[in-house]
Amino acid sequence: MPKVVDKKQMQKHIMSSALNAFLKYGFHKTTMNQIANEANIAKGTLYLYFKSKDVLISDITSLHFERLEKKLIPKEYFQTLEEFLAYIKNALLINKEDSKFIPIFFEAFASQFSSEVFMKVYEDMFEKITSFYKENFEILIENTEIKNTINPSTLSRVLISMIDGIVLHKGFFKINENRYSLMVEDAIDLFTTALRK
Amino acid sequence: MPKVVDKKQMQKHIMSSALNAFLKYGFHKTTMNQIANEANIAKGTLYLYFKSKDVLISDITSLHFERLEKKLIPKEYFQTLEEFLAYIKNALLINKEDSKFIPIFFEAFASQFSSEVFMKVYEDMFEKITSFYKENFEILIENTEIKNTINPSTLSRVLISMIDGIVLHKGFFKINENRYSLMVEDAIDLFTTALRK
Amino acid sequence: MPKVVDKKQMQKHIMSSALNAFLKYGFHKTTMNQIANEANIAKGTLYLYFKSKDVLISDITSLHFERLEKKLIPKEYFQTLEEFLAYIKNALLINKEDSKFIPIFFEAFASQFSSEVFMKVYEDMFEKITSFYKENFEILIENTEIKNTINPSTLSRVLISMIDGIVLHKGFFKINENRYSLMVEDAIDLFTTALRK
Amino acid sequence: MPKVVDKKQMQKHIMSSALNAFLKYGFHKTTMNQIANEANIAKGTLYLYFKSKDVLISDITSLHFERLEKKLIPKEYFQTLEEFLAYIKNALLINKEDSKFIPIFFEAFASQFSSEVFMKVYEDMFEKITSFYKENFEILIENTEIKNTINPSTLSRVLISMIDGIVLHKGFFKINENRYSLMVEDAIDLFTTALRK
DNA sequence: GATGAATGAGAATTCATTCAT
């Protein structure tokens, strides 16, 4: 009997090795060889777990977006504005280690711009989050937690976009932890002030 | 020195041809050959105007950011909140044609993530805009246009990040003109409401 | 020694599976994996029965040529031209199923052109057949069945070559059963007419 | 102005270099690298003249078959059996140099067995030659040069097949010049005797 | 004996860059 391997686990190992290799060498300059070395396996083994480099990259991006979705969509709707924004705020707190990967994820993501299929998936994911937030805003209106003059649909997308924008700036440009915390704080305050009845 | 004018013109022509080629073939798949074809010049001629592909790409990105900077930094400080936000709002209105280029610029930009030098330049540019907004916020506080409890420095960066986030979402995902207008409107309103004394 | 019988049987099973795989995927594109799948055994098991892919292929070719030799060399010399040519004619009648394998055998055979060792084996086999025919021609001359002006040595090789040519044309190009029968008939007639005293 | 090259001539140079490389290293083991070396050009240059290895090989095979067709189909129909068969006989005389390439051509040809498109082309070519011979046989019957009992259509294909078979045996197995001449002689005699009225 | 995961040498192909004309 040959070695029994946990395929899922090996795939995770390779994906995480790939990310480390991307960190070391830069996303586009990283070769399958370097990824294999980082994972301590042979080049050919890579191809036993991922059909091609493109598949590996899109799997990494998908995984990232899946996690993002889980992080940004709470289990159930919040009944108060405070709770809702506290949840968002918490989701925005990324540790230093993770924030190193932001540019990498964006580069990987960018490399898929020309694929209609993938972009549709990501588009759908953002619509899903937007939709959840919109419904939560409607609940908060009903609860007379927030003004009933706002447009829940539009504002929810503005919220997501702002979150993305802030995370992106943290990841791309050297915004330190301290400053970032203040930005998150102020962004949340912005919404609190503007929405509160 | 008419030759110098020609050189500049040719460089602009090549950069714009490159962008069109990127649109056609996707940023990373576009070859120097295709750029030359798009520009109706020979491959070798490209190298008379740009030392390398990397230089061409970074020149394109730089140009884009220079324009962005010009668009986002007004000639002088605004004295009222209304004027300030009206300016931002106007800057956010991108025509349909231009928004096609957003993913491309982003991809080109992403390809430079691993270059410390380039990232520093872009970082500095955002700091410059942030700094201008911060000072304008301070003027508006002095003018008792806005609350004096806000943190001008932090909020200015939040503003830039939000602008970036909204524009990127428009460029990446299929957000139509109508929806985008509403988003810009609401984002500006958010700031108006939150900042107004 | 029942194990020995099993081994032979397994080798035959693998060889025939390989041929089917070649039919399915084309000779050169067929991998050891596909052969193993076709034989319903593991890749590693293949190597217990054949030292290498080259050995497997050459064994297949050898087997084919051994069968060809058996088919083309009768048990004993014929005493009349009619019997001799009737035997050849019968040997030429290949069923539809078998003729599908002709291009495959040829391709497998062709892959050994650069091996002096193998080519020598096949060369020797054709010499052996030629030699048998030559001797039979000499017997027929003695029996005054055929003209004594012919060159038995040369003509026997011409006969083999012609047989080969006809069979290959049937295998390579879409010559239907009917036409092929007529060709065999006429080829035999050619010899009958030309040789008969 | 860059170097002006005769594209056709360069292609011929590459094809002939490829053949020499095939002779040296064996058809299937020859790499594009070796072909480039043999042609004294860089690997990349190869791809300026042939889109892929497959195209190069199929171009070589096509060229060979075009030449074969030209060699086997005379300018006009022959009016006597002697002339007809003398022409065939002459076509069969291949010099020693050329005969080295026979196995290579066959291996290249064999590598295309799985391509329906190419096989159709070669099939058509043989039908064309067969058709010409058939018509010439019919003329010879009219001229009372040969028996009117033969089947021109079938016999013409037998003739081609026999030619192919003999050439093949010369190319594959070490049949020396002398013996080969005798074989050609006897094969032609066979037809003369059998067909003559 | 049997298995199939792991290996890594090796091949085709691409493309930024150079340079002779």
Next chain:
DNA sequence: TATGAATGAATTCTCATTCAT
């Protein structure tokens, strides 16, 4: 200055073979 043919380093991916289980 302009050209585009030539270059060859670099990259992805394949697959025969090995070997631990």
